[in-house]
Amino acid sequence: MTQTLSSSYDPTQFETRLYQQWESSGVFRPRGEGEPYTILLPPPNVTGTLHMGHAFQHTLQDALVRYQRMRGFDVLWQMGTDHAGIATEMVVSRNLTAEGKGETRDSLGRDGFIAKVWEWKQQSGDTIERQMRRLGTSGDWTRSVFTMDPMAAEAVVEAFVKLHERGLIYRGQRLVNWDPVLKTAISDLEVVNEEEDGHLWSIAYPLSDGSGTLTVATTRPETMLGDTAVMVHPDDERYAHLIGKTVSLPLTGREIPVIADAYVDREFGTGVVKVTPAHDFNDYQVGQRHKLPMINIFTPDAVTNDNVPEKYRDLDRYVARKAVLADLEAEGLLVETRPHKLQVPRGDRTNQVIEPYLTDQWFVQMDGFAKRGLDLVESADGKPGDIQFVPANWISTYRHWMENIQDWCISRQLWWGHRIPAWYDADGNFYVGRSEAEVRAKHSLGTEVVLTQDNDVLETWFSSALWPFSTMGWPNVGLMQERGFDKYLPSSVLVTGFDIIFFWVARMIFMTDHFTGHVPFKDVYITGLVRDAHGQKMSKSKGNILDPIDIIDGISLDDLVAKRTTGLMQPKMAEKIEKATRKEFPEGIPAFGADALRFTISALAGHGRDIKFDLGRAEGYKNFCNKLWNASRFVLMNTEGASFTGAPQPRTDAERWILAQLAKTAAEAEQHFASYRFDLLAQALYEFAWNNFCDWFVELAKPALNGADAAAADSTRHTLLHVLERLLSLLHPLVPFVTEELWQAVAPRLGIAETTIMLRPYPQASDLANTDYARAEADIEWLKAMVSALRRVRSELNVAPSKLVPLLLAEGNEADRARAQRFDSQLRFLTKLERIEVIADAKSAPASAAAVVGELHLLVPLEGLVDLSAERARVEKEIARVAGEKEKSEAKLAKFTDKVPAAVVEQERQRLVDWTTQLEGLAAQRAKLG
Structure with missing residues (x-):
């Protein structure tokens, strides 16, 4: 054990050393005794680095874990990382390019590329776990699970097969968010919608009978090549006579019907809307209702395909747009072009505009799951739900999503991930099973039948949805016993952000319930979004990202500038960020240590939605640690x-x-x-x-x-x-x-x-x-007030710390005098008093500096201590201050109504008495100064 402390607080001297000692001692592991307390770490991406959102949530989880461990609970903090399909493929692909060997994802082939991914994972994939250790994360690293580990992979396959056997997973053609660079479907969470400047084009669609035209407005004119209807509101009298007729779709020669649907906003534009079911999510729903054809006009990389007229084929979508607009104008069908603000969906990984795209995908049927997921959190018969949201208002967000749910697209067109356990024969028939051997045995398929496994993988949210029980060994009975399935499920609390309530929290709830009969956790503590000190969202483009490791260990100004500007494509933006960074951090960021960062995070963790992180707070809490250090010394x-x-x-x-x-x-x-x-x-x-x-x-x-x-x-x-x-x-x-x-x-x-x-x-x-120490508490509060008052007088008189001064006590009550006698030695020691003398009344005292504690007057004779004129000015200033406080108290009492609690009124009356007493004492003191 350490017996001595260094003279100054320096977290760099012991934080890393202590963590290594903790981890090697095994103290992070469950003790095997006591009531279980479990927390599931939301698994961060294996490609990632610790950011402020991680630091915020991990600090709070670690605080809970350490608290319950000290309370004697059998604590398990289940650690792990997510394989992050899209992000990992991008990282490894970039690394291949940087190596300059000419290798690419496609040149290596599936097996070769996956081998490269595993190689990268072994070398660099644990960066975020090392950073979590630096923060002080006290989880059981020996049980850490990677979502591609064999144990987790077995759970994924088993869940998929069982859901398919029960008719809850199906394959079908539906509209998805499609990234044309990654060439895969992505989730809503991976789509960033931002307002951008665009255009709204009005196009005339001629009626087939030659009786006129219908004008539609669109922000994506190239998609008209895939239109299968135009649509009006059924109650719009302007167009009632046209419902059921057809229009000639410009540039294509196709005729499409005029249909009626209440989806149309009669007040927007002309009240006529083009319908492109294969390229718009709302149009897709309309197409389903009206059984319209679905015409997909793009290839996976957003190039026009053979479903468009020949002159528009093999064109990038924006090149096709220009061609379509030029031809519409040439034919006199382009009615108007005007600027228009629109929400543009972009992929968060590639920044490319996302296409609503019609493809064959695997889906989970959600109706039953949504109802069950709601039942588990909703209160009923006066009893709370099985799962509690903290703060409670977040259940509204959960409820909204679950009541407006769509079937869940779980397939991704990637190589890295859990490959879908389905095999196809030469005729396109598919068979689902745990292995090819099982498929052949189950369906009596001989070796002459060639089977090919589905090329797609499951999205990472699917494997993450199984996290509460896949980490406990399910479905392997032996592993379940070994890892404490029956003991540690359900977990005690999940700490996570509001942005993934649906994408992760909801899915864990219904999947865990479905497969195990348990809820995954008892509480869900929802944290807010960490913003900068000005309330702005932290982003690379704004250059305001704070790296928690930089706050802990410090970073030079040049290194901080380089980190914030690396990879920015626009020089002007880089210059702007560099200038702002140099202004805000002229000397870089000093090393605050993990404790100062953690205490700052804890102090900011209220039940609001957003958290403004200010480095000034971190500096203050480093001072707090220093104060604790010096007091301990x-x-x-x-x-x-x-x-x-x-x-x-x-x-x-x-x-x-x-x-x-x-x-x-x-x-x-x-x-x-x-x-x-x-x-x-x-x-x-x-x-x-x-x-x-x-x-x-x-x-x-x-x-x-x-x-x-x-x-x-x-x-x-x-x-x-x-x-x-x-x-x-x-x-x-x-x-x-x-x-x-x-x-x-x-x-x-x-x-x-x-x-x-x-x-x-x-x-x-x-x-x-x-x-019962009530008397001692009251006495010490009196002593503190005395010491504070006397120190304030000494400070205002600028009396040297070593100089002894006399103290005269007047007025007050018997308790004051008894306390003054009992605490005589303490008062002398703490306030450097020559003597303490009780006098008959304040009026009989010589010219003195005065303070009042309750009814007791504290008088320090001024003779030989101060300039009397200066003291007169000081007392007058204090009289003005106390008089102001007295007036505020009187004003409050005057405004109080009968609705104000009696305790509040009494408290304010007592304040008025105190201010009045102080004012009278100060006035008497001023009179003595002449």
Whole structure:
């Protein structure tokens, strides 16, 4: 154990060392005893690096894990990473290009490329896990699961097969989000919709009977080549006579019907809408209702195909647009072109415009799952649902998505991922099974039948949906027993962001229920989005991204600029970001340490939607860690050679007061952990640590430590050590490193058996508040007020710290005089008093600097201390301040109505009495100054 501390707080000297000790000791693993407490880590992408969103959520999860571990629970924090199909393929493809060997994804072929991916994963794929360790993540790394591991892969195959056998997975042709660069379907979460400048083109469609035209408006004129109808509102009298007729689709020679559908907004444009079912999600629904043909006009890379007239074939979609517009204008059918703001969907990986694209995909039928998913979270018969959302309002978002659900597209046109367990024969018939051998046996397919496995893989959300039970060994009974399936499922809480409530949370709920009969977790704590100090979303294009590792370990200005501008294609944007970065961080970012970052995150973690992260807060909490360090050094220096066991038996009021404050803080901590109010927890612990312990108790202990009463001095040493040890334990879940380092120096002096603070019992109010210290609390609050008032007077008079001054006490009551006598030595020591003298009344005192505590007047004679004219000015300034406060109190009381609680009214009346007393005392003092 560490016995000494360095003279200054430097987190770089011990944070990494301590983490290595923790992990190697095995303390992160479940202990096998006590009630289970489980948290599932939302598996980050194996390609990724730790960002502020990760740091935010991981800090809160780690705080819960450390807290429950100290409470004696059998804690499992299930770690792992996601194989991230699209992102990983992109990373490895870029690496192949950078190597310059001429190898590409396609040249290597499927098996060769997948081998390269595994090679990359072994070399670089654990970056984010190393960074998580630097943050202090205390999960069980020995149980970490990668979603492509054999255990997880077995669960994926089993789930797919079972769902297909039950008729819940089917293959069909539907519209999906299609990335023409990646050539795969992507999820809604991977589509970024941003407003951009575009155009709205109005096009005349001639009626087939030659009686006129119908004008439609579109932002994508090239898609008209795939139109299969034009549409009007059934109640629109302007077009009622045209319903059922046909128009001649320009440039194609095809005739398409005029249909009626309530989807049309009669007030927008002309009230006539073109219908392209294969290239628009809303049109697709219309097409389904009216049984319209689906004409796909694009290849997978967004080039026109053979379904368009020959002159428009093999053209990029935007080249085709220009050709279509030119021909429409030449034929006199382009009615109008005007600027138009529109929401453009782009792939978050490629930044390419996403095409609604009609393809054959695999889908999960969602109707039954959606209903069951709602049942599990909704309250019924006055009882809460099986799963609770925190904050509770997020259940509305969950409910909205589940009530408006579509079948789930689970296939992706990639190579890296869980390959779909389906095989096709030469006629296109497909067979689903756990293996080709099983398929052949089940369907009596001999070796003469050639089978080819589906080329597609499952999207990563499918395997992630199984995370609560695939990580527990399901469906392998032996692995389930080994990994504690029955013990650790359901987990206690899921901590995740609001943006994946549907994509992940909902899917885990209905999949876990379907396959295991359990809910996956009892609570879902939803965090907000981390923004910069100005409330702006962090993004590369804005150059405002903060890397948590840079905050922990620091980064030079040049390196920060290089990181923020690397890869930006526009020089002007890079120049703008560099300029802003150099202005905001002229000396780079200093090393704040993991604890300062973690405490900042905890302090910001309220129940709102957005979190504004300010580095100034991190600096403040680094100062907090430094304050804790210095206070601990004071305690250790003043308890050198001491050894105590058991709870202290306090002999002084200061000890009783701090023990009472400790018990109250422990009770608050328990309450805030239970309600996931990390912001209130951080506030309570900060207040107790900084103000009550580091400031006041350290000061109040000095008279006893330096006094003649040996028993009081010894008792105070015991209490200092005891409260510091319990304070470090209270803080440990939020700031694990500095508390461990300090605790290692404190614990030996208290005869503590545990080798790490991580295994110490978390302070419980019931164990601490076993004596009534109410009188001591009141007395110490009085003493604090006296000391503060006298120090303020000394400061305002600019009296040298070493100079002793007399104190005259006037007015007050019997309790004041009794306290003044009892705390005589403490007041002398703490405020450098020459003597304390009680006088008949304030009027009889010589010219003095005055302060008032309650009804007691504190008078410091000015003779020989100050310039009287300066003191007159000081007192007049104080009179003005107190008079202002008195007027505010009077105004409040005047405005109070009968609806104001009596306690509030009484509190304000007491304030008015206090301000009036102070004002009278100050007025008397001013009169004495002449």
